[in-house]
Amino acid sequence: METKSNDPLHGKTLQVILEFLVEKYGWEKLGARIKINCFLKDPSIKSSLTFLRKTPWAREKVEQLYLISGGSTPSAASGGFIP
Numbered sequence: 001m002e003t004k005s006n007d008p009l010h011g012k013t014l015q016v017i018l019e020f021l022v023e024k025y026g027w028e029k030l031g032a033r034i035k036i037n038c039f040l041k042d043p044s045i046k047s048s049l050t051f052l053r054k055t056p057w058a059r060e061k062v063e064q065l066y067l068i069s070g071g072s073t074p075s076a077a078s079g080g081f082i083p
Helices: 014-033 045-054 056-068
Strands: none
Touching: 014 045, 014 056, 045 056
16 A cells, blocks of 8 residues: 655655746845855856755755745645645
């Protein structure tokens, strides 16, 4: 029997999360929300991913912003269908 994960980030890669946030906010606003140099000085997906993979506290902030920004909506299977 398969069990479904209740983790809203299940199946989401850090790259998908970061690309969503950059598209939604842009680098400047993302850097204003989460003050880390990889968002403020010559930002790129590649350099940001490298930093976030090595820095758990920063990754956690990015994941939390993703969740509150609507990046992960409840699925119909979990009973949280949003029309």
